[in-house]
Every structure is written in structure tokens, then in C-alpha cells.
Amino acid sequence: MRWRLAGGVVLACLAALSSFGLLVLSGWLLAGAAVAGLAGQSAARAFNIILPATGVRFFAMTRILGRYLERVVAHDGVLRLTGYWRTWVYARLAPLAPAGLIDLQGGDLLGRFVSDTDKAAAYYTDVALPFARALVCSVVFVGVYACFLPSAALVLAVGLVLSGVLVPLLFGGAINRCVCKNAQKQSHIRSDLAETLQNIGEYLILDAAQGRAEQWQAQQQAVDHGRWKLDALEGSARGLITIMAFGTALVVLMLAAQAYKAGYLSSAEIPMLVLGVLAAFDVIIPLPLARQAAAEARLSVTRLEQACAPHGVGQSVKPRSLPHAPYDLVVRNVSFAYPLTMTPVLENASLTIRQGEHVGLIGPSGAGKSSLINLLFGFYAPLGGSITFGGVDVHTLGAEDMADFVSVAAQDFHIFAGTLRDNLLLAAPSATDAKLAEVLEITQLTHFVASLPEGLQTWVGNDGLRLSGGQARRLAVAQALLRQTPWLILDEPTEGLDAPTEQALMAALMRHANNTTIVCMTHRAAVLPFMHRIVRVEDACFHPEGGAA
Numbered sequence: 226m227r228w229r230l231a232g233g234v235v236l237a238c239l240a241a242l243s244s245f246g247l248l249v250l251s252g253w254l255l256a257g258a259a260v261a262g263l264a265g266q267s268a269a270r271a272f273n274i275i276l277p278a279t280g281v282r283f284f285a286m287t288r289i290l291g292r293y294l295e296r297v298v299a300h301d302g303v304l305r306l307t308g309y310w311r312t313w314v315y316a317r318l319a320p321l322a323p324a325g326l327i328d329l330q331g332g333d334l335l336g337r338f339v340s341d342t343d344k345a346a347a348y349y350t351d352v353a354l355p356f357a358r359a360l361v362c363s364v365v366f367v368g369v370y371a372c373f374l375p376s377a378a379l380v381l382a383v384g385l386v387l388s389g390v391l392v393p394l395l396f397g398g399a400i401n402r403c404v405c406k407n408a409q410k411q412s413h414i415r416s417d418l419a420e421t422l423q424n425i426g427e428y429l430i431l432d433a434a435q436g437r438a439e440q441w442q443a444q445q446q447a448v449d450h451g452r453w454k455l456d457a458l459e460g461s462a463r464g465l466i467t468i469m470a471f472g473t474a475l476v477v478l479m480l481a482a483q484a485y486k487a488g489y490l491s492s493a494e495i496p497m498l499v500l501g502v503l504a505a506f507d508v509i510i511p512l513p514l515a516r517q518a519a520a521e522a523r524l525s526v527t528r529l530e531q532a533c534a535p536h537g538v539g540q541s542v543k544p545r546s547l548p549h550a551p552y553d554l555v556v557r558n559v560s561f562a563y564p565l566t567m568t569p570v571l572e573n574a575s576l577t578i579r580q581g582e583h584v585g586l587i588g589p590s591g592a593g594k595s596s597l598i599n600l601l602f603g604f605y606a607p608l609g610g611s612i613t614f615g616g617v618d619v620h621t622l623g624a625e626d627m628a629d630f631v632s633v634a635a636q637d638f639h640i641f642a643g644t645l646r647d648n649l650l651l652a653a654p655s656a657t658d659a660k661l662a663e664v665l666e667i668t669q670l671t672h673f674v675a676s677l678p679e680g681l682q683t684w685v686g687n688d689g690l691r692l693s694g695g696q697a698r699r700l701a702v703a704q705a706l707l708r709q710t711p712w713l714i715l716d717e718p719t720e721g722l723d724a725p726t727e728q729a730l731m732a733a734l735m736r737h738a739n740n741t742t743i744v745c746m747t748h749r750a751a752v753l754p755f756m757h758r759i760v761r762v763e764d765a766c767f768h769p770e771g772g773a774a
């Protein structure tokens with residue numbers, strides 16, 4: 226990308242230099258023509274208008290062309306940079322989920338992923354490009370002035386440095402503070418908005434929607450106030466630069482007038498140099514905005530780095546070796562607590578599940594049954610002890626490695642916006658229609674799907690809203706079955722089902738997955754007779770029900 230980005234800078238400089246050349250030459254041409262006209266017919270005839278007029282056209286053309294090409298190249302560069310940042314962030318965020326992202330709200334995370342990556346990429350057009358253009362062009366402007374009048378070149382150099390360096394420095398601190406505060410407010414409002422929209426039904430039921438709207442209004446006003454402050458700062462800096470530009474032009478006018486009197490300059494060169502100053506400041510005026518963009522980009526990059534920083538979980542720490550048969554799970558003296566609460570979930574707990582066993586995990590709500598999935602997939606790291614699967618410490622495996630061996634129908638499963646078929650194929654993209662029909666039969670969904678006019682092509686809406694709780698849960702079980710892994714973990718698979726359907730599902734499941742290891746976390750007594758043995762999770766330990774755990 227480097228050459229492309231450098232090309233954008235070159236084109237931006239070309240456009241700015243053309244603008245400068247156009248104004249300077251036009252000033253000289255108009256003033257020269259006027260002086261020649263006033264000096265009489267012979268002087269007017271002697272005045273060569275062709276060459277400068279050609280120069281004016283040349284600069285007008287290169288300015289238009291330069292600006293157009295600069296936009297094309299620079300925006301192409303930004304799009305590529307945005308793509309680069311998004312890929313970079315995704316590649317680092319994905320392995321951290323869910324433990325590494327626990328302290329980030331979904332809306333905030335989305336905000337970081339979308340708007341912070343945009344701002345980080347826009348650093349090129351909004352910061353690097355204006356500053357590089359200002360630097361390169363200022364040197365050229367001062368060089369050009371030095372050819373005509375060195376004292377004017379010195380004044381121009383001082384004016385450009387003062388307004389291009391000092392003004393951004395002067396306002397920098399206040400801009401940084403304002404940008405930080407605004408970013409925090411915006412991040413809050415975005416997170417709240419995402420959460421409220423996701424759970425709008427609950428807010429309506431709790432009669433809290435109006436209060437929520439009022440909270441937003443207050444938050445939005447605070448954001449608007451912050452934006453107004455930032456605009457005021459930027460406007461003040463821009464105003465100061467404009468005053469400096471006119472001051473510099475005035476001094477240059479005085480110096481040029483003196484030089485004219487002393488015979489060093491022609492009369493036409495006086496307006497040329499004055500107009501040149503105003504044209505030169507065109508590259509400085511965008512700098513306060515660029516300074517603001519720099520603060521925003523720096524903050525965005527910091528926020529992205531914070532979100533992507535490894536938290537010691539969800540990442541392989543040693544060279545991998547994949548699990549091998551027999552795929553036994555050995556949990557040895559494991560202690561575990563969730564980072565946010567630090568309430569012990571497991572304490573010195575041990576459990577062995579051999580390949581092919583069907584184990585029912587029971588116990589009071591909140592005892593820690595589902596937490597076993599989090600530990601197995603390495604979403605969270607145990608505080609002590611070890612967990613091996615197929616002879617390999619699960620801590621050295623990524624969640625994607627485990628997914629090749631273990632399918633989970635989780636309690637908090639998600640049905641994606643799409644058709645029934647889309648959701649099933651998500652688990653096994655190459656599954657045939659016969660395979661889909663087979664898992665629908667096992668999960669007792671065949672009649673339901675057949676009753677739908679569009680069958681598997683039925684759109685299930687966001688979050689599976691068009692399905693009942695029991696239907697959605699069975700769809701999650703069907704997904705897990707489609708993956709055909711040696712292990713199957715079912716968290717409350719029959720929750721919300723009537724007794725005959727529950728029996729039919731479990732019986733079909735056992736027939737189908739006879740050789741598969743099945744771990745069934747459940748509160749339903751009717752499921753337990755289908756299991757080889759039962760383990761109770763209680764008091765932060767695994768207790769066998771009638772045998773060794």
C-alpha cells in the first residue's frame with residue numbers, strides 16, 4: 226500500500242502547488258495587464274499575454290486533475306486501510322471471545338470495530354496527508370518567494386511556521402481532552418442504544434421505555450455539547466490562522482512596496498506576492514481539523530489495542546498437538562471462578578468421562594454445569610488443576626480445535642437471522658438434504674417443518690423470533706448433531722418440551738448417537754434414564770450418583 230499512499234501525498238501536493246501557481250500567476254497577469262494598459266497603447270501591445278495565460282490554463286488544468294486523482298487515490302487508500310484494520314482487529318478479537326471481551330459491552334465493541342477502525346484508517350487522509358502537504362508545499366512556497374524577495378520569503382516562512390506548528394500545538398491539549406470526553410460519551414450512548422434495541426421488549430414490559438428515551442435525550446445533549454465545544458476550538462484555531470495569514474500578507478505587501486520603490490520588483494509582482502501569501506495559507510487552514518483528527522485517530526487506535534490486548538485466555542500458549550483417540554476428558558483438581566465475580570464455581574474438582582459414555586450432569590441452578598463447557602473450550606482458564614481432552618491439555622488448544630471434536634447445543638444458543646436451512650447449514654455447510662431430514666427426524670422437527678408452507682426455506686427472523694422456545698432449542702440440537710463429532714454436549718436439550726416429545730427425542734438421539742460420547746446437562750428427571758451414569762455438580766465439586774466420578 227505504501228506506494229499508493231505516497232502517490233496520494235504527491236497528488237495532494239501537486240493540486241496545492243497548482244492552486245498556488247494559479248493564484249500567483251493570475252495576480253501577476255491581471256496586475257501586469259492593468260499596468261500595461263495604463264501605460265499606453267504601445268506598452269499594452271508589447272505586453273505578452275500568451276505565455277502567462279497559457280501558464281494560468283496549465284495550472285488550472287493540473288489543479289483540477291490533481292484534485293480528482295488525489296481523491297481517487299487517497300480514498301482508495303483509506304478503504305484499503307479500513308479493510309486492513311478491520312481484518313487486524315477481527316483476527317485478534319475472535320480468539321479472545323468470550324472471556325477476553327467480558328468487560329466490553331456489545332455496542333461498544335461494535336463501535337470500536339466499525340467507527341474506531343474507520344478513524345484509524347482515516348488518519349491517512351485526515352492527518353498524514355494535510356500535514357505532509359503543508360510541509361512540502363510550504364518549503365516550495367518559501368523557495369519561490371526567495372527567488373523574488375528574500376525578506377518576503379522570511380516573513381512567509383515565519384507566518385507559515387507560527388500558524389502551522391504553533392496554533393495546532395496551542396490548541397492541541399484542549400482538543401485532546403475534548404476528543405477523549407466525546408469518545409467516552411459516544412461509546413456509552415452507542416452501548417446503551419445497542420442494548421436497548423436488543424431488549425426493547427423487556428423495556429416495554431417493564432414500562433421503562435419512556436425513562437430510557439429521556440436518558441438518551443440527556444446523553445445526546447451532552448454529546449452535542451461536546452461536539453459544539455470541539456467545533457468552537459477548531460473554529461478559533463482556524464480564525465487565528467486566518468488572522469495570521471492576513472497579517473503576513475500585510476507585511477509582505479509593505480516589503481514588496483519598499484522593494485518596488487528600490488527597483489527590485491516590478492509593480493505587477495506586488496499583488497502576485499500578496500495573493501501568493503493567501504494561497505500559501507490554504508495548506509495551513511486545514512491543520513486544526515487535522516490536529517483534531519489526529520487526536521481522534523490516536524484515541525481510536527488505543528481503544529482498539531486495549532480491546533485486542535491478550536487477557537491470558539482463549540489463546541494457545543504452547544505448540545499444539547491435537548487430541549487423539551480415545552477422546553477421554555480428564556478434569557483433575559480444577560478450581561475455577563469467573564474473573565468478574567471471583568466467586569468459586571469449582572474447587573479442587575475432578576471428573577473423568579471416557580469416550581462413548583453417556584453422562585447426565587445434574588445439580589442445582591448455578592452449580593457450575595455449563596461452566597464446564599467454557600473451561601473445555603478454553604473460553605476461561607482454570608485457576609488451578611488441569612483439564613485434558615484426548616490426552617492434550619485443553620489450555621494449549623484453541624476453541625476452533627476443540628470444535629472439531631466436540632459439538633455443543635448450548636443453553637444460550639443463538640439462532641441467526643436467516644432461513645431454517647441457513648441455520649442448519651451453518652453447522653455443516655456440506656450437509657445433504659437427506660442428512661438434514663435425518664437430524665430433523667431425531668429432534669422431532671419433521672412435522673413442524675412439513676407444516677410450514679416454505680419448509681426449510683422459512684425465514685426464522687432475528688434471533689429465531691418465529692420459533693417457539695422448544696423449537697429453537699431443538700434446532701440447536703439438530704445443528705450439533707449435523708457436525709458428527711465424537712463428543713456431543715447438550716445443555717438442557719429438552720427444556721420447554723412436552724413429555725412425549727422429550728421421550729421421543731431422547732430415544733431417537735440414543736439410537737442415532739449410540740457410539741458418541743454424550744454429556745447431558747439437565748434438570749429434567751425424564752432425561753436421566755437414557756444416560757449410563759449421573760454426576761451431580763454441587764458445592765463446587767463433581768459427585769458421582771452411585772459410582773466413581
Ligand SMILES: Nc1ncnc2c1ncn2[C@@H]1O[C@H](COP(=O)(O)OP(=O)(O)OP(=O)(O)O)[C@@H](O)[C@H]1O
Binds near residue numbers: 588596
Ligand atoms: N460469564 C459469567 N461471568 C460471571 N459469572 C458467571 C458467568 N456465567 C456463569 N456465571 C456464574 O457461575 C456460576 C455457575 O454458572 P453455570 O451457568 O455454570 O451454572 P449451571 O449449573 O449451568 O446453572 P443452570 O442449571 O441454571 O444452567 C453461577 O453462579 C453463575 O452466576
